[in-house]
Every structure is written in structure tokens, then in C-alpha cells.
Amino acid sequence: MKGLLRLYPRWWRERYGREMEVLVDELPSRTGVALDLLLGAAMAYAFVIRENRILSAAGAYLHGVCVAVLLQAIGFVLLILYSERWPGGVNTDVALGPFHFAAVMWPIDFFGPRSLTQAQVTRWLPLDWLPAIGLLVVLVATLVVVMTAPRLLRTSR
């Protein structure tokens, strides 16, 4: 448990290190305590980063990169859902002028199992959409957490 105190910044260890070692010795060695120590180390580094303009900008850069990745993943799933808007699927092309970015191509199902009745039923029971919608919900929830994380860290001080 005392080893986790080495994760804290140097200025923090010089100021509070000895008191914290005494406190950690008295506390039981539980996962909750370890998690508290880890969270405390993250908060201490967040304080150091906030104090420095360059480090704050670097942290914001990493945050922006994470948001961009999540937005692209959401875009990918939305593309799949958009191409599934009709039973049997619709070929979809994402292009801007002469530049083609991505495409979804459905196979031609000459001898497929779907009759007209089945196609009509599928239209009202889009079970094919469920995995994609599930992924979309998870991605959007993750995006919300990532976007609100800096504010939550600031208010939890």
C-alpha cells in the first residue's frame, strides 16, 4: 500500500508524504483504500496540470483526440444503421465531390428467405438493428462521460 504513495508528485510527497505513510500504516489493506490512493494521485497530478498552461493544453489535446475517435466510431455505426433502413439493406456511399470516403454494399439476395410478407414484418420488427443500436448507446454514453470528465474532476475537489 505504501508503494502507491510513490505515484504522487514529488512536491506532494515532500509536503504530506510522512503523514500519509503513518495514515496508510493504520488503514486496512483493502481494495477500496488502494482505489482511494490511486484517485488521490490522479487528483494531485490534475492539480499540477491545471497550474501549467502548456500541460493544460497537452491534456486538452489528448482529450480532443479521444472525443474525435469516439465521434468517428459513432459515425461508423450510424452509417451501418442508415444502410439498414430498408429490409435487404440499401447500398450507401459516403462521398464529397470526387472523394469517396466509405461505402456499404449489400449483396444481391436472389434466393434469400425473405418473402414480401417477411419483409413487411421485418420492417416493423427491426431485430437486425438491435446490435447496432446497442453499440450506439454504449458509444454515446462513453462520449458523454469523456466530455463531462474534466468538469467532474474540477468540481470533485
Added chain:
Amino acid sequence: MRRLSAAVSLVLLSLLAVAVAQASLVALILLFSAVLKLNLTIELGLHYLHLSLPAAPYRPEVAVYNAGSIASVVFTAAGGAVAATWKFRRWRAPR
């Protein structure tokens, strides 16, 4: 000299961050292709990275072309750059 080495370090670290982010995005897309049962093709220059699913012949094929790969890298880097610039301009010393 110190400023030059700091600027070079900054550029290299930002490129590294974008490379790691793009690798994570490719891993996510591979995972989504497995979950949604898609045939995936990623065009990289003159090569294709192709993931096919012979057990599900009626599933769609998703293709990401060169322009899409480049646009993805540019979007990721731009997202980070915009956030960093915004933070750098709005930064105020904490009380």
C-alpha cells in the same frame, strides 16, 4: 536550441498520440465488424486490409477508402489541435 528541441518533442508526441488513437479506432471498427457481422475492407495506399465472414454470406461489405483513412487521421489530429488551442487561449492561473 532548447526551443527547437521542445518544438520537435511536441510534434513527435502529438504524432504518437494520433497514431495510438487511430490504432484504437481500427481496433474498435474491427470489434464492431465482428459484433455486427460485417465484411470489412480498409484501403491503405495500394493495399487492402480485408476481413471477411464466409459463414454469413448475406451480410454487407463495408469499405473504407484511402480518402476516408486520410480524413480520419486529419479529423483526429484536428480534434486534438482545436481542443489544445482553445485551452491554451482560455487558460487562467488558478486562484
